[in-house]
Amino acid sequence: MTSVRDWAEPNPVTENRGGVIGKGVDRYEGALKVTGTAPYAYDTVAPSPPAIGVLVTATIPRGRVTSVDTAAAEAAPGVQLVWTHLNVPAQAPRGTRANPRSQRASNPALGSDRVEYYGQSVAFVVADTFENARAAAELVKVAYAAEPAVVDFMASFDQATLPPDEEDVHIGDFHGAFAAAPVTIDETYFSPIQNHVQMEPCATIAWWEGDKVTVHTSIQMVKGGQHALAETLAIPSSDVHLLTRYIGGGFGGKGQPYDDLILSALAARALKRPVKVAYTRQQMFHGTIHRPAVDMRVRLGAEPNGRLTAFAVEATTHCARAATFTEHAANFSRNLYAAPNRLTGHRLVRMDLPHAGPMRAPGEAPGMLSLECAMDELAEKLGLDPIELRIRNEPDIDPETGKPFSIRQLVRCMTEGAQRFGWERRNPVPGQVRDGRWMVGMGMAAAIRGNFLLPAKAGVRIDAGGIITLRQGMTDIGTGTYTILAQITAETLGVPLGHVRVEIGDSDFPPAPGSGGQFGAATAGSAAFEAGMNLRRALTELAVGDPNSPLYGGPAEYVTFENGVIAIENRSETLAALVGRAAPDGIYVEGSISPAADARDYSQHTYGAHFAEVGVNQVTGEVRLRKMFGVFAAGRILNAKTAKSQITGGMIWGVGTALTEVNAVDPRFGSFVNQDMAEYLAPVHADIVDLDAMFLDEADDKANPMGIKGVGELGIAGAGAAIANAIYNATGVRLRDYPMTPDKVLAGLMAKGL
Amino acid sequence: MKPFTYERAADAKAAVKAVAENPGAKFLAGGTNLLDLMKLEIETPTHLVDVGRLPFAGIEATDEGGLRIGGAMTNAKLAAHPKVRELYPVLARAILAGASGQLRNKATTAGNLLQRTRCDYFYDTAKPCNKREPGSGCSAIGGPGGYGAIFGASEACIATHTSDMAVALTALDASVETMTPDGGARTIKVEALHRLPGASPQVETDLAAGELITAVVLPPPPAGGQAYAKVRDRASYAHGLAMVAVAGGRVAFGAVAHKPWRAEKAEAALAAGASAAEAASAEVAGADADDRRAHKIALVRRLAAATIEDAGSAR
Numbered sequence A: 001m002t003s004v005r006d007w008a009e010p011n012p013v014t015e016n017r018g019g020v021i022g023k024g025v026d027r028y029e030g031a032l033k034v035t036g037t038a039p040y041a042y043d044t045v046a047p048s049p050p051a052i053g054v055l056v057t058a059t060i061p062r063g064r065v066t067s068v069d070t071a072a073a074e075a076a077p078g079v080q081l082v083w084t085h086l087n088v089p090a091q092a093p094r095g096t097r098a099n100p101r102s103q104r105a106s107n108p109a110l111g112s113d114r115v116e117y118y119g120q121s122v123a124f125v126v127a128d129t130f131e132n133a134r135a136a137a138e139l140v141k142v143a144y145a146a147e148p149a150v151v152d153f154m155a156s157f158d159q160a161t162l163p164p165d166e167e168d169v170h171i172g173d174f175h176g177a178f179a180a181a182p183v184t185i186d187e188t189y190f191s192p193i194q195n196h197v198q199m200e201p202c203a204t205i206a207w208w209e210g211d212k213v214t215v216h217t218s219i220q221m222v223k224g225g226q227h228a229l230a231e232t233l234a235i236p237s238s239d240v241h242l243l244t245r246y247i248g249g250g251f252g253g254k255g256q257p258y259d260d261l262i263l264s265a266l267a268a269r270a271l272k273r274p275v276k277v278a279y280t281r282q283q284m285f286h287g288t289i290h291r292p293a294v295d296m297r298v299r300l301g302a303e304p305n306g307r308l309t310a311f312a313v314e315a316t317t318h319c320a321r322a323a324t325f326t327e328h329a330a331n332f333s334r335n336l337y338a339a340p341n342r343l344t345g346h347r348l349v350r351m352d353l354p355h356a357g358p359m360r361a362p363g364e365a366p367g368m369l370s371l372e373c374a375m376d377e378l379a380e381k382l383g384l385d386p387i388e389l390r391i392r393n394e395p396d397i398d399p400e401t402g403k404p405f406s407i408r409q410l411v412r413c414m415t416e417g418a419q420r421f422g423w424e425r426r427n428p429v430p431g432q433v434r435d436g437r438w439m440v441g442m443g444m445a446a447a448i449r450g451n452f453l454l455p456a457k458a459g460v461r462i463d464a465g466g467i468i469t470l471r472q473g474m475t476d477i478g479t480g481t482y483t484i485l486a487q488i489t490a491e492t493l494g495v496p497l498g499h500v501r502v503e504i505g506d507s508d509f510p511p512a513p514g515s516g517g518q519f520g521a522a523t524a525g526s527a528a529f530e531a532g533m534n535l536r537r538a539l540t541e542l543a544v545g546d547p548n549s550p551l552y553g554g555p556a557e558y559v560t561f562e563n564g565v566i567a568i569e570n571r572s573e574t575l576a577a578l579v580g581r582a583a584p585d586g587i588y589v590e591g592s593i594s595p596a597a598d599a600r601d602y603s604q605h606t607y608g609a610h611f612a613e614v615g616v617n618q619v620t621g622e623v624r625l626r627k628m629f630g631v632f633a634a635g636r637i638l639n640a641k642t643a644k645s646q647i648t649g650g651m652i653w654g655v656g657t658a659l660t661e662v663n664a665v666d667p668r669f670g671s672f673v674n675q676d677m678a679e680y681l682a683p684v685h686a687d688i689v690d691l692d693a694m695f696l697d698e699a700d701d702k703a704n705p706m707g708i709k710g711v712g713e714l715g716i717a718g719a720g721a722a723i724a725n726a727i728y729n730a731t732g733v734r735l736r737d738y739p740m741t742p743d744k745v746l747a748g749l750m751a752k753g754l
Numbered sequence B: 001m002k003p004f005t006y007e008r009a010a011d012a013k014a015a016v017k018a019v020a021e022n023p024g025a026k027f028l029a030g031g032t033n034l035l036d037l038m039k040l041e042i043e044t045p046t047h048l049v050d051v052g053r054l055p056f057a058g059i060e061a062t063d064e065g066g067l068r069i070g071g072a073m074t075n076a077k078l079a080a081h082p083k084v085r086e087l088y089p090v091l092a093r094a095i096l097a098g099a100s101g102q103l104r105n106k107a108t109t110a111g112n113l114l115q116r117t118r119c120d121y122f123y124d125t126a127k128p129c130n131k132r133e134p135g136s137g138c139s140a141i142g143g144p145g146g147y148g149a150i151f152g153a154s155e156a157c158i159a160t161h162t163s164d165m166a167v168a169l170t171a172l173d174a175s176v177e178t179m180t181p182d183g184g185a186r187t188i189k190v191e192a193l194h195r196l197p198g199a200s201p202q203v204e205t206d207l208a209a210g211e212l213i214t215a216v217v218l219p220p221p222p223a224g225g226q227a228y229a230k231v232r233d234r235a236s237y238a239h240g241l242a243m244v245a246v247a248g249g250r251v252a253f254g255a256v257a258h259k260p261w262r263a264e265k266a267e268a269a270l271a272a273g274a275s276a277a278e279a280a281s282a283e284v285a286g287a288d289a290d291d292r293r294a295h296k297i298a299l300v301r302r303l304a305a306a307t308i309e310d311a312g313s314a315r
């Protein structure tokens, strides 16, 4: 097995002779996407014209379908089939796996008469056109026997239990230390349900050739989707060809398959013609997953000098009754600040709401909204600058596990950020700075997010013309994966970027785990790197073994790859010449990566610091961002442009988290109130003024051979807390209930007599 | 979307006739509201008569010293018109505070006035709503939202009218000119165009079926300052939580009632020499208060006081 020591050796990527690594290369598929020519799943042209499927969804949160009247729908123009739980084709029972190695279990659609959440599919109509399908769907009459449902989170804390297989983590004696601490904070923070609102809704087009089904779908995990479909239909996964070439945003919401995948495949088989299905914007809110609400109690005990003696972060959250998902909102706090006596843990309420699930930086995103405000509150109590307080609690080793950090530049992120942002302009006394009717304040917060490496493979081929094609069952959900894979491949093989093609999103290709948990670039990228290294070896062997090559006879150790040329000192030829002559059918090799045996001996994270300046309208309570800056340390940066887009995109999510994003549950119906993008308020351009970020120079040689780490989620971690702290600094009003909408801010201002 | 037929009206008369004679017909202008509602099957006209290209999309001076704005003029053009910017800045500001650039390029004067509420339950066809389905009940009452009407709401409906432009037009004492189904003309004050919900919230204006808005007429600009303010959850592209328009001694509120709300008590107080804060308080003293709306009343009071101050309309 590999060791992290093997990764410390210099290699083509870390040497970066071609300078392709780190360059701000434009997105490979950017032009296709912005000109509307990238074929998303729903746009994919099938071998013959598809029929269109439309979902009919439940209007109760819990109960049973007692009857479905489909007669009118079946008789409607163009209708080809109407399915309910009574007549949908057989599927494997939910949660079963015929193949124990399947990454996902069976996930039947319309599987029973049970309704488990508002918006669950209860019927499915396929017609010749979308309009006819939709009109017929309106005609399906469903009757329910409703049962009492638990849908009000705040009123259900008495039902909270420990998540499965989980215990609280106790270190030292928190309760004793907290009771003895001279300075304490004990506050509760709330972060509400949020939705992913990806631009592209979930969609699939499916068709069959014999026993084999081809599906183009919008999903973050290629293998997960392929296996789920195979298990559900009880067919071998080799009979499922899943493609997901272009994805209009995932954010964790497309980490799993939904009914569009299953029902389009079933209907295409039944009708012997392609069928496509998309969720409507409204259906996305209930029919897919959401980030659950989290209630977080933070208790901090400190010495007058700021050293933490007692530290507790406890999160209560919820998931669907039949599910096991836990928003691990306290996990991040286990690795952040030193304190000898610690308590962290989670409680879970099972509810009859749609499924909670991962959304960009699950855990950190809501979790850091609590602790990073509590630290601000503690700093004020102690009369310390919030950065100084954090520096005084900077651990030398991981505060929970005692492991060494692979690399940790949190303090540099804070100090560098403070300088570039102009933190010294901040008046530590809240409510002092005015700009007309606007009260102006600044806040900061730290950021931490884990880094992960999963097993992955990649294949790389060079053809007789010297063109190199990387193939991998990876996805690009808009993050820039296509582009960084091309950069890694080009630098590994010493060829210009234009000589590299990248083909991903296909279950026939060597598998990678997909996009999620900010593990995508490190995982898929490392496999691509290994494949590239294997191709270098194959090409070296080819050259030194070919009497017609100027490199004939070696020595192989001196072979270099630069600018499309393979050389040993002054003996050289182009890769195209070599392959064209000696391997005219091209060469294909694969490579793979898996976590190093000793990787877990290190505490490995990405870090950052956010700085925000806001204005608060004293008349109305409106909060507007004036400036935001972040400094991040996330390993070697592969592409300055896409990495920055990821990080600033995360920061913008933080702005939405702090100020606008929430979906309320209407307890009378068990449904969400906001069901479109006019009402679910993500930030727009006018909300984001003067927002920027930078990366510290870093390479984490314990992470993977390239020393890179993830950037997709780090930017959101802590971002909202910096804004909340700025609101406090502007007004003296401390809000602990996100988002900080004008009604809440105004109530706070009025309570202060403002 | 339900199937429908479409025609492009040759002239105003033909358009009025086509809609007046067909109970399933509706006018279509920019379509930014109507088409969205049709996609969700909240509106289900069987026939659309396109009036967006009729020749009343311009702007002209009136003999009285005001402006006549064509009903089909786009919101973008109206807000950018030099005379509007110079003489009626409250109107330009109000329009630019609404929707987005793309929507304003399509949206028209008449369509904007007749836009329907953004009440969440009006948009959710799975829920009862008296406005969408008379007699089915009002889901907003007792729901989790906190921004219902604080003036003139009824047991049947607490929705608000959220046009920005209409608030400024109300403060400016504008009128609409229409062509009636019999081909005649009539003039209605903007402040009298919309109704309070009462028992029939599905009826939103006093226009007859097929009555076409041909123009909006602005009287000469009032003496005194003008100001517009809108409170919203995000900096752009969001409906207002509350709006206030002030033009000289006239004051109007938005997003507080089923119609643009003329704040007559505030105006009377100003005329009697009250301060901005006193005038604002005089108006909201008449608001329907309950726990849910208390914060909105405070917001409107503060916003009105500040906006009256900005316009320089108080003593």
Ligand SMILES: Cc1cc2nc3c(=O)[nH]c(=O)nc-3n(C[C@H](O)[C@H](O)[C@H](O)COP(=O)(O)OP(=O)(O)OC[C@H]3O[C@@H](n4cnc5c(N)ncnc54)[C@H](O)[C@@H]3O)c2cc1C
Pocket (backbone or CB within 6 Å): A678, B026, B027, B028, B029, B030, B031, B032, B033, B034, B035, B036, B051, B071, B072, B075, B097, B098, B099, B100, B103, B106, B107, B108, B109, B110, B111, B112, B113, B114, B115, B162, B163, B164, B165, B211, B212, B213, B214, B237, B238, B239, B240
């Ligand atoms: C996402 C979003 C955000 C928005 N935000 C705001 C906002 O912040 N502030 C705001 O004020 N507005 C906002 N709007 C609403 C927008 O202003 C309206 O959609 C627009 O003004 C409607 O004009 P239109 O010409 O497109 O009307 P249409 O959609 O074509 O028509 C609307 C109605 O008017 C009728 N009609 C049209 N012309 C005539 C006529 N000449 N005579 C009689 N009846 C007629 C139609 O039959 C229809 O019933 C928003 C809209 C959207 C979609």
Ligand code: SF4
Pocket (backbone or CB within 6 Å): B117, B119, B120, B121, B122, B128, B129, B130, B131, B132, B137, B138, B139, B140, B141, B156, B157, B158, B159, B201
């Ligand atoms: S407030 Fe009016 S529009 Fe909203 S649900 Fe009630 S009746 Fe419908």
